[in-house]
Amino acid sequence: MTALLSVRDLTVTYRTSQGEVPAVRGVSFELEPGGSLGLAGESGCGKSTMANAILRLLPAGITTTGEVLLGEEDVLTMKPGRLRAVRWTGAAIVFQGALHALNPVQRVIDQITEPIILHKTEPDKKAAEKRAVDLLGQVGIPANRAEDYPHQLSGGQRQRVLIAMALACDPDLLIADEPTTALDLMVQAQVLAVLEKLRAERQLSMIFITHDLSVLTYVCDRLAVMYAGRIVERGPSDQVFERPTHPYTRALAAAFPTIGDRESRMNPSGLKGDPPDPAALPAGCPFHPRCPDAIDRCRDAEPPLLPSGPAQEAACILARP
Amino acid sequence: MTEALVVVEDLHIHFGAARAVDGVNLAVMPGEVLALVGESGSGKTTLIRAIQGLTHPTSGKVLFEGKEADARHLPDVQMVFQDPTGALNPRRTVSEIVAEGLRIEKFKGNEAEAVSTALSRAGLRPPERFLRRFPHEISGGQRQRVVIAGAMVTEPRLLLADEPVASLDASIRGEILGLLRNLVDTTGLAVLVVTHDLGLAWNIADRVAVMYLGRIIEVGPTEELLDSPKHPYTKALLSVVPETRGMEQQILSGEIPDPKRIPSGCRFHPRCPVLQSGESERLGIAERCRGEDPAIISAAATREAACWAVKAIAVAG
Amino acid sequence: MTVVVGDRKRQRWVEVAREFWQARSGRIGVIILAFFVILAIAAPLVAGTDYINPVKARAAGLPQWGTPAEVGPLGTDHFRRSVWDQFVYGSRISLLVGLAASFLTILIGSAVGIVSGFVGGKLDSALMRITEWFLVIPFLPLAIVLAAVLGRSLLNMIFVIGITSWPSTARLVRSQVLTLKQRTFVDRSRSLGGSGLHVVRQHILPNVSGLILANTTLAVPISILTETTLSFLGLGNPQTASWGKTLEEAFVNGAIARNAWWYYLPAGVGIVLVVLAFTLIGQTLEQIVDPRLKDRR
Numbered sequence: 001m002t003a004l005l006s007v008r009d010l011t012v013t014y015r016t017s018q019g020e021v022p023a024v025r026g027v028s029f030e031l032e033p034g035g036s037l038g039l040a041g042e043s044g045c046g047k048s049t050m051a052n053a054i055l056r057l058l059p060a061g062i063t064t065t066g067e068v069l070l071g072e073e074d075v076l077t078m079k080p081g082r083l084r085a086v087r088w089t090g091a092a093i094v095f096q097g098a099l100h101a102l103n104p105v106q107r108v109i110d111q112i113t114e115p116i117i118l119h120k121t122e123p124d125k126k127a128a129e130k131r132a133v134d135l136l137g138q139v140g141i142p143a144n145r146a147e148d149y150p151h152q153l154s155g156g157q158r159q160r161v162l163i164a165m166a167l168a169c170d171p172d173l174l175i176a177d178e179p180t181t182a183l184d185l186m187v188q189a190q191v192l193a194v195l196e197k198l199r200a201e202r203q204l205s206m207i208f209i210t211h212d213l214s215v216l217t218y219v220c221d222r223l224a225v226m227y228a229g230r231i232v233e234r235g236p237s238d239q240v241f242e243r244p245t246h247p248y249t250r251a252l253a254a255a256f257p258t259i260g261d262r263e264s265r266m267n268p269s270g271l272k273g274d275p276p277d278p279a280a281l282p283a284g285c286p287f288h289p290r291c292p293d294a295i296d297r298c299r300d301a302e303p304p305l306l307p308s309g310p311a312q313e314a315a316c317i318l319a320r321p
Numbered sequence: 322m323t324e325a326l327v328v329v330e331d332l333h334i335h336f337g338a339a340r341a342v343d344g345v346n347l348a349v350m351p352g353e354v355l356a357l358v359g360e361s362g363s364g365k366t367t368l369i370r371a372i373q374g375l376t377h378p379t380s381g382k383v384l385f386e387g388k389e390a391d392a393r394h395l396p397d398v399q400m401v402f403q404d405p406t407g408a409l410n411p412r413r414t415v416s417e418i419v420a421e422g423l424r425i426e427k428f429k430g431n432e433a434e435a436v437s438t439a440l441s442r443a444g445l446r447p448p449e450r451f452l453r454r455f456p457h458e459i460s461g462g463q464r465q466r467v468v469i470a471g472a473m474v475t476e477p478r479l480l481l482a483d484e485p486v487a488s489l490d491a492s493i494r495g496e497i498l499g500l501l502r503n504l505v506d507t508t509g510l511a512v513l514v515v516t517h518d519l520g521l522a523w524n525i526a527d528r529v530a531v532m533y534l535g536r537i538i539e540v541g542p543t544e545e546l547l548d549s550p551k552h553p554y555t556k557a558l559l560s561v562v563p564e565t566r567g568m569e570q571q572i573l574s575g576e577i578p579d580p581k582r583i584p585s586g587c588r589f590h591p592r593c594p595v596l597q598s599g600e601s602e603r604l605g606i607a608e609r610c611r612g613e614d615p616a617i618i619s620a621a622a623t624r625e626a627a628c629w630a631v632k633a634i635a636v637a638g
Numbered sequence: 639m640t641v642v643v644g645d646r647k648r649q650r651w652v653e654v655a656r657e658f659w660q661a662r663s664g665r666i667g668v669i670i671l672a673f674f675v676i677l678a679i680a681a682p683l684v685a686g687t688d689y690i691n692p693v694k695a696r697a698a699g700l701p702q703w704g705t706p707a708e709v710g711p712l713g714t715d716h717f718r719r720s721v722w723d724q725f726v727y728g729s730r731i732s733l734l735v736g737l738a739a740s741f742l743t744i745l746i747g748s749a750v751g752i753v754s755g756f757v758g759g760k761l762d763s764a765l766m767r768i769t770e771w772f773l774v775i776p777f778l779p780l781a782i783v784l785a786a787v788l789g790r791s792l793l794n795m796i797f798v799i800g801i802t803s804w805p806s807t808a809r810l811v812r813s814q815v816l817t818l819k820q821r822t823f824v825d826r827s828r829s830l831g832g833s834g835l836h837v838v839r840q841h842i843l844p845n846v847s848g849l850i851l852a853n854t855t856l857a858v859p860i861s862i863l864t865e866t867t868l869s870f871l872g873l874g875n876p877q878t879a880s881w882g883k884t885l886e887e888a889f890v891n892g893a894i895a896r897n898a899w900w901y902y903l904p905a906g907v908g909i910v911l912v913v914l915a916f917t918l919i920g921q922t923l924e925q926i927v928d929p930r931l932k933d934r935r
Contacts, residue, residue: 189561270495407822
């Protein structure tokens with residue numbers, strides 16, 4: 001089976017007053033049709049930059065190199081017209097902070113029909129509106145709320161509207177960038193359930209980005225953990241979560257304790273130090289200053305991503321099968 | 322039993338028609354971490370402001386060491402905020418920020434020494450490295466430590482922490498929680514932490530109180546409450562924590578109702594899975610669930626849930 | 639230790655100054671303004687007061703409507719007075735009135751804005767009603783009436799300008815204070831037990847000071863123009879020769895019909911340049927102290 005999305009050696013470099021700052025440093029991965037990939041990592045690790053780079057949504061002045069193949073085409077070299085079409089019909093993105101992503105003075109239904117009419121995926125306005133109501137139903141918003149303005153909806157409902165909007169032109173790939181971060185627990189569960197249902201029903205491929213590893217194991221079948229602009233561990237999600245082989249993944253997995261696990265009771269676990277500054281990455285393995293297992297050799301060179309278990313890879317010299 | 326540090330007695334706080342806090346009894350003991358768990362709109366933030374003496378009760382009272390709480394007690398009650406970046410004035414240095422509490426209470430001792438001690442106790446060592454920095458020159462985790470140092474410098478008896486790690490990176494979270502727990506264990510401070518994060522409660526809290534729509538609906542020691550929750554709301558909440566494994570997810574429909582229109586009877590009944598599944602009918606309490614408000618949990622209760630079904634099962638069993 | 643903290647604060651001002659100088663508009667503004675300030679301060683060195691007095695001018699044998707070619711730097715007017723001397727001494731009046739009136743504007747405006755925004759409630763509504771009242775009254779008639787009632791003196795002029803132009807400052811400062819009040823660090827200070835006065839002094843003022851400074855520099859040109867307008871309408875002090883008054887006299891005595899450009903042009907150009915200088919400085923400052931504008935540059 002050919003991959004739906006194949007990212008090859010993607011690098012993203014910001015230009016700032018302090019010189020060039022690498023945000024993403026050579027990331028490669030593939031996503032099968034219907035597959036779902038979870039991207040985990042902390043702020044500044046490059047995960048959101050990468051999501052935006054995949055759809056070329058980064059502002060001007062940022063250099064992106066490598067290849068982002070969506071089907072057969074490279075998104076990075078596409079003509080602007082083709083890119084616009086691909087952005088809704090091929091791949092769509094859902095951001096966090098639903099309040100800002102919606103136009104406050106436009107009815108919800110009009111915001112959903114807009115891309116449908118623009119890309120002519122339905123014959124006329126009537127059909128587009130019917131489809132919009134249908135989409136709202138799929139994300140669990142009753143038809144009578146379709147005429148509402150965004151401020152009349154709750155945070156969870158707005159996030160669902162964004163998902164419905166992203167699905168308006170029936171894309172093959174949905175990129176969700178921290179879609180549940182600002183939401184309450186119960187609402188987060190509701191939104192995750194909607195995504196899960198859509199994925200099962202429509203064979204939708206998904207890239208899901210968050211800092212909460214356990215959320216990812218719930219929605220994704222594969223997991224990639226990013227640190228300092230690179231993938232440092234990847235594999236099937238349960239396996240990565242239950243048996244992490246990279247010390248950073250271990251720390252991230254332990255950050256949110258399993259309730260009922262006596263070991264974490266009265267014993268919160270975290271890492272010393274702060275996430276690294278992309279403008280001044282430590283030499284060698286960029287994680288070594290915070291790594292509890294670091295040895296002298298870790299300072300020498302940045303370890304490549306190599307097999308660390310069945311179907312699992314890690315960028316750590318101590319993680320070998 | 323030791324004397325409670327804070328006693329909240331039958332507290333009601335209304336904003337117009339909205340009953341933000343609608344009958345709360347609660348005691349905070351010296352040297353304990355009490356987690357107040359609830360979703361947004363549950364009234365937990367209003368409750369915290371009342372304990373600070375910054376919001377006046379519509380009825381009922383808040384006692385701090387036996388005396389009614391007002392803004393005068395503030396040096397004894399300090400606050401840690403969700404967003405450390407916003408909590409620090411960008412135009413002030415770390416030393417000025419930490420010293421602010423001392424200056425307000427007209428501290429007579431050695432200010433520089435007190436500031437340095439507070440910084441090192443908050444894990445910013447050596448303190449000299451941080452004194453002259455501005456907030457934008459330190460990391461997010463360090464900023465939260467500055468907020469904690471600024472709160473601890475006046476040696477308060479009670480620390481109110483509003484989602485203290487929600488805006489921090491995952492790897493920093495454990496360190497900050499560890500710091501809070503350590504401060505409690507070494508100084509006898511009490512911490513009331515407001516959160517929607519049950520994992521945080523499991524990590525550091527001695528007791529948990531679960532709040533729903535202006536009222537505490539279940540309290541208990543952390544392990545008991547999280548291992549075997551009684552109230553259907555707590556059960557549902559716990560089932561959707563991504564960190565809980567092997568529990569069947571129970572996703573409630575809808576969201577917390579508007580505090581202007583608190584449902585009659587048990588305030589949770591329109592969303593209650595026990596009532597919806599017909600279980601209440603079988604127990605013969607369905608009418609009660611819809612029409613009769615369960616009694617407010619008392620401050621002295623060690624383990625209790627405000628739920629007719631829980632009571633009916635207890636009587637039957 | 640406090641000394642070192644002071645150093646860091648000074649460093650910030652040095653940075654602001656450097657950034658200011660790097661912006662071309664700021665640099666031009668400062669250069670123009672510096673020229674006029676030096677001119678005003680050095681007036682006795684480059685001009686005299688004698689020939690501003692028509693009696694002395696006549697005694698010295700100066701002609702009426704003398705062109706620059708005939709009688710030195712900028713010729714003479716219908717009273718045989720030296721236009722150059724009037725221009726140089728007029729710069730003093732214009733700058734003085736501009737600065738003093740702006741100071742008054744900012745003082746009233748900031749005080750009302752901070753109190754209104756910070757205290758809120760009924761006081762806020764009351765103060766804002768008054769502010770709006772001042773805003774909706776057509777400014778010029780009010781100033782004319784006030785100036786006429788109070789009498790024609792320099793101090794009254796300053797007072798009239800100050801009292802009529804504070805409302806927009808008040809509204810600007812109030813809105814800034816309202817946003818600041820929502821910030822968590824104000825909450826934090828409150829929960830530390832800080833009084834209202836403490837919060838205003840420690841957290842509100844330092845954060846609105848930049849805005850106030852920028853606003854002050856932008857208020858100066860408006861004050862200068864107002865002074866010109868009022869003087870031109872004959873409401874200025876008859877004893878002092880401000881630029882506005884020069885323009886008025888030139889106009890009334892037919893300098894335009896006579897094509898006596900040397901009479902009205904210097905004062906007119908002076909006003910335009912000073913106003914331009916303050917506006918450039920103000921806008922540059924505003925961009926530096928307001929990070930939201932920074933991105934737009």
